[in-house]
Amino acid sequence: MQFNGGFISRSFSVLRNISLSANHVNANIKALVQQGRYQEALESYSKDPNFPLRTSRFTFPSLLKACASLSSFRYGGALQSTIIKMGLSFDPYIVTSLIRMYVKCGSLCSAVKLFDNVAQCEVLGEDVALWNSIIDGYSKNGFFEEGMVQFRRMQAYGRLECFEKLENKYNIAVWNSMINGFCENGLWRNGLQLYPLAKGEGLELGSTTFSSVLTACSQGEDIEFGCQLHCDVVKTGFESDPYVSTSLLTFYSKCGFVEDAERVFYLVRNREVGLWNSMISAYVNCGCANDALDLYTEMRHGQVAPDSFTISNALIACSMIGLFYLGTMIHGELIKRPLNGNVAVPSALLTMYSRLGSLEDAYRVFIQMKEKDVVAWGSMISGSCENKKFNKALELYKTMESDGVKPDANVIASAIIACVGLREGKLGCCFHGLAIKDGLDLDSFIGSTLIEFYSKCGQPDMARNAFSNVLQKNLVVWNSLISCYSQNGLPDVSITLLPQILQDGLYLDSVSITTALAAVSQMAALLKGKTIHGYHIRFQLPSEIQVENALLDMYIKCGCFTYAQRVFHSMSNRDVVAWNSMMAGYGSHGQCHKAIVLFHEMRNSGTAPDEITFLSLYLSAIIVVSLMKV
Helix, strand or coil: CCCCHHHHHHHHHHHHHHHHHHHHHHHHHHHHHHCCCHHHHHHHHHCCCCHHHHCCCCCHHHHHHHHHHHCCHHHHHHHHHHHHHCCCCCCHHHHHHHHHHHHHCCCHHHHHHHHHHHCCCHHHHCCHHHHHHHHHHHHHCCCHHHHHHHHHHHHCCCCCCCHHHCCHHHHHHHHHHHHHHHHHCCCHHHHHHHHHHHHHCCCCCCHHHHHHHHHHHHHHCCHHHHHHHHHHHHHHCCCCCHHHHHHHHHHHHHCCCHHHHHHHHHHCCCCCHHHHHHHHHHHHHCCCHHHHHHHHHHHHHCCCCCCHHHHHHHHHHHHHCCCHHHHHHHHHHHHHCCCCCCCHHHHHHHHHHHHCCCHHHHHHHHHHCCCCCHHHHHHHHHHHHHCCCHHHHHHHHHHHHHCCCCCCHHHHHHHHHHHHHHCCHHHHHHHHHHHHHCCHHHCHHHHHHHHHHHHHCCCHHHHHHHHHHCCCCCHHHHHHHHHHHHHCCCHHHHHHHHHHHHHCCCCCCHHHHHHHHHHHHHHCCHHHHHHHHHHHHHCCCCCCHHHHHHHHHHHHHCCCHHHHHHHHHHCCCCCHHHHHHHHHHHHHCCCHHHHHHHHHHHHHCCCCCCHHHHHHHHHHHHHHHHHHHC
């Protein structure tokens, strides 16, 4: 056979051009994906009929990343077909990218099917990135047991012993990923179960592991496990690590142990801005606004410059205790020395002005914001609701939608609150439907708001449905349901929820006790009332005025006046409600003279009487006159 020299030369030229073209295509697509121009990257693939000739194995991971970012299952499937035709089905890098793409597109079945097809391949079987991609896929879709099975399977896989080939740090990275996956999906108990297993494997625990497990402890407010973990932190010398110390501080503050959080804070010598922020935030979350502002001042006098999160917490603290002047001073400093690139500060300004009743100032800040994200819109909408401007709240919601901003759980909850204020039952149901559509009805904040909404609508069954849909039922959600049944004439059902709360691993608070006592008062069920009083003592809850007033009212309505007197005389601070309840109690028992004596005591204590006071005295007199006639 004779070969034409010119033909051979042209052939090599074509091949060289294809090679150069492939490099150009790779670079072009990679650049588009890095810039976030995913649609353009995919169009360069779909509109080029010679694409398979002008590409290489390095092109596909970038394209698959674009598919994942756009959740484009269709493009991803087409790319897989091209990959098969080009004989790249068992390329580890491409297969891992395919699995990640299917996971992000929400098609876990496709990801698992692909993984099962390639996992038996000798080369792919020992590729750790491939195993991590499917474990991560299971975790992100909530199938944590299946993810753990794959994790164990990776350890024991075949003859290759791929897991043993990894360094300890890589092993612990997989464990950390699993723990974080549990936490992100609210399954903190599962996350905590992994910690002793990791220790049992003899892995070298680091700051990331401790921080991840402490996050799980914070979610579940598991003080016992957290304290044990703190001991491990001290033993391993990570107590001064910035990430671990911040996680420890957050854990103690989340569990309500502010003093322990303070100890962690002051044990660290070189405090970075993150630790200062965590301590200030801890004070704010525990209602210690004055302490938060004192620490903010201490930080300002030191050498640590506050950032946007510091300022945000300081503004929230100002709003908590009504320090309008200090809040405006901080705002003035921000105008002189603005902090760039964070929407948290403007949102905190909106919250502060709204809470302090200055909606006009809040609106000025809002108008001046260049980028209004969902947090900023939420601050304005919730602020309008707090100031009883419910129509304004719904107007803002409509404007937000027209601006193309998608509502989050907080925004929808605020919109439902506005519907409650306007008694717009149908509109509230529409927002409920929107929450279901977006999967937000699983959120605890929306759940408690929906329960309140249906309670006001007189539909306790719908409230129960909303309660059942909440994924992680915190105490606020339970308290909302207790209140709902009590307000809708079902006090007996309301009281049965208390043992269920305890069985769920939660502790009762003053709101739980107060709401349950209101239900007992309706039934005049003394024994159940004493049981709830026992809960209050057993859990060593603080003697807040609303709890004492509820106890007083319950004992009076149950006819147990002796206990009512004991509660009244044990109160360190008596407000007008307590005095009124006691006077009404004396009157209902025909002891009008004692009610009058108590009225004089009330005046001498400096408590001003109100309309209810005089009504109680009037009714007491009527009861006495009626008894005299009998």
